[in-house]
Amino acid sequence: MHEILSAARMRAADQATIAGGIPGIELMEAAGRAVAEAAKAMAPDGLVHVLCGPGNNGGDGFVAARLLAEAGRPVSLSLLGARDRLRGDAALAAARWTGPVHPAGPDLPAAALLIDALFGVGLDRPIEGLAAEIVAAVNAAPAPVLAVDVPSGLDADSGQPTGPVIEAEATVTFFRKKPGHLLEPGRSLRGTLELAQIGIADAVLAETGIDGHENVPALWARALPRLTGAAHKYTRGHVAVVSGPATRTGAARLAAGAALRAGAGLVTLASPGSALLVNAAHLTAVMLARMDGPGDLSALLADPRYTAAVLGPGMGLGPEARALTEAALAAPAALVLDADALTQFADDPDRLFSAIAARPAPVALTPHAGEFARLFPDLAKLPLKTGRARAAAERSGAVLVLKGADTVIAAPDGRLAINANAPPWLATAGSGDVLAGIAGGLLGQGMPALEAAAAAVWMHGAAANEVGPGLIAEDLAPALRPVLATLIDRNGRRT
Ligand SMILES: NC(=O)C1=CN([C@@H]2O[C@H](COP(=O)(O)OP(=O)(O)OC[C@H]3O[C@@H](n4cnc5c(N)ncnc54)[C@H](O)[C@@H]3O)[C@@H](O)[C@H]2O)[C@H](O)CC1
Numbered sequence: 001m002h003e004i005l006s007a008a009r010m011r012a013a014d015q016a017t018i019a020g021g022i023p024g025i026e027l028m029e030a031a032g033r034a035v036a037e038a039a040k041a042m043a044p045d046g047l048v049h050v051l052c053g054p055g056n057n058g059g060d061g062f063v064a065a066r067l068l069a070e071a072g073r074p075v076s077l078s079l080l081g082a083r084d085r086l087r088g089d090a091a092l093a094a095a096r097w098t099g100p101v102h103p104a105g106p107d108l109p110a111a112a113l114l115i116d117a118l119f120g121v122g123l124d125r126p127i128e129g130l131a132a133e134i135v136a137a138v139n140a141a142p143a144p145v146l147a148v149d150v151p152s153g154l155d156a157d158s159g160q161p162t163g164p165v166i167e168a169e170a171t172v173t174f175f176r177k178k179p180g181h182l183l184e185p186g187r188s189l190r191g192t193l194e195l196a197q198i199g200i201a202d203a204v205l206a207e208t209g210i211d212g213h214e215n216v217p218a219l220w221a222r223a224l225p226r227l228t229g230a231a232h233k234y235t236r237g238h239v240a241v242v243s244g245p246a247t248r249t250g251a252a253r254l255a256a257g258a259a260l261r262a263g264a265g266l267v268t269l270a271s272p273g274s275a276l277l278v279n280a281a282h283l284t285a286v287m288l289a290r291m292d293g294p295g296d297l298s299a300l301l302a303d304p305r306y307t308a309a310v311l312g313p314g315m316g317l318g319p320e321a322r323a324l325t326e327a328a329l330a331a332p333a334a335l336v337l338d339a340d341a342l343t344q345f346a347d348d349p350d351r352l353f354s355a356i357a358a359r360p361a362p363v364a365l366t367p368h369a370g371e372f373a374r375l376f377p378d379l380a381k382l383p384l385k386t387g388r389a390r391a392a393a394e395r396s397g398a399v400l401v402l403k404g405a406d407t408v409i410a411a412p413d414g415r416l417a418i419n420a421n422a423p424p425w426l427a428t429a430g431s432g433d434v435l436a437g438i439a440g441g442l443l444g445q446g447m448p449a450l451e452a453a454a455a456a457v458w459m460h461g462a463a464a465n466e467v468g469p470g471l472i473a474e475d476l477a478p479a480l481r482p483v484l485a486t487l488i489d490r491n492g493r494r495t
């Protein structure tokens with residue numbers, strides 16, 4: 001159920017189902033029924049006003065209106081466009097609505113609930129003219145809005161508004177979620193999201209293909225490290241985190257603490273001599289190693305017990321910092337490269353990509369949008385965030401975590417997950433350092449790269465939800481405990 005379908009794939013799923021013998025009007029009846037049930041739950045009584053558009057989204061609205069009226073609810077309905085212009089299933093659905101069909105306009109009745117059945121995945125241009133006036137009136141109305149399939153005006157593939165767009169309290173979508181339900185601002189505009197099954201068989205996915213998955217524990221829980229009784233610290237991996245200079249050590253310590261909290265058996269902070277005492281004063285379970293240059297880092301990471309390394313947080317730019325990243329790229333450990341370790345290659349991305357291609361162990365790159373644009377300037381212009389992440393993973397040969405309120409995780413083999421649990425208060429200094437550390441901690445325990453990155457992103461968001469507003473980066477690692485407890489039971493078995 002966690003597969004994601006683009007609008008085109010959704011249409012293909014609809015068509016394959018209809019070709020398989022289930023009439024479209026039956027799908028529409030089921031869709032309308034799901035909308036009517038959601039409407040009853042949102043507004044138990046009072047007038048429901050349904051705004052229908054000229055296509056099958058509007059058809060769903062007609063069905064919902066009829067079912068609500070049959071259930072005894074006061075219902076009014078308006079139609080954008082002429083009734084005799086309705087085609088196919090929409091016309092059939094409209095034919096069974098026996099109430100008045102008001103011409104659509106911005107003068108809305110005082111209603112307990114507004115149902116937005118104007119446009120769905122068939123939206124193919126910005127809403128304008130009368131339709132734009134109606135969208136503005138709906139958004140200005142006091143009544144809550146229930147959107148059918150997608151809030152009208154929202155591009156279902158990008159999550160971007162094409163122009164005027166409905167702001168909904170809730171949305172009912174069908175069969176599978178679309179990228180636009182999970183990518184911002186679509187994730188905010190759709191309100192709470194209900195996924196309804198309308199008679200399309202899961203088997204159709206084999207025919208349509210999928211655009212990725214929503215990032216949920218079901219995607220990677222099986223790959224979580226098994227914490228059986230036989231474990232001891234050396235079997236749970238050893239992660240090295242490279243510290244910045246004396247004035248910039250907090251970021252690496254945040255990453256190191258997070259790696260330990262994520263379950264790594266051992267974590268060592270590799271620290272320049274100038275920062276040794278600063279770091280030592282703050283560390284307890286995280287160990288400290290002196291590292292005065294790339295030679296020291298190569299020597300440290302030559303020890304095969306180091307299973308992962310995290311570079312970038314607080315590292316700084318410049319040739320000496322770059323030399324440290326080059327040393328880590330030449331080492332056998334799995335790598336997480338974040339922040340400065342990415343920007344260091346802005347002038348020569350291919351150098352990074354060839355180093356990644358040459359090494360046996362996996363690499364995860366964790367850029368935010370700005371760092372992404374420096375490493376992949378041409379890909380940054382691609383219209384879909386999913387497309388940007390997928391193309392960059394393929395080009396770099398690394399797992400690509402394109403961070404944001406809607407982080408997308410992509411693997412070089414095309415697999416992709418969209419994360420939708422991050423609360424807005426994660427946007428605080430240091431939260432990216434913690435994410436890099438969690439990813440390093442999971443990679444260090446031997447999790448495959450895509451699963452480790454996706455799990456890290458989800459845990460990061462879940463930890464932030466545990467903490468709530470007022471969150472600062474230091475709160476995140478301790479908040480991993482209740483999150484891990486939902487994933488791993490006290491006997492170390494995955495829940
Ligand atoms: N069998 C099925 O396909 C099912 C579909 N479901 C629902 O149908 C919609 C998709 O319906 P579709 O007719 O393809 O398009 P829309 O209703 O989304 O759009 C209507 C129509 O409007 C025109 N249009 C597009 N953009 C604009 C615009 N900016 N201004 C004016 N007019 C515009 C365009 O011609 C469109 O065709 C889907 O979302 C579901 O709600 C059923 O739920 C399941 C079966």
Ligand SMILES: [K+]
Nearest residue numbers: 116119150152
């Ligand atoms: K809609």
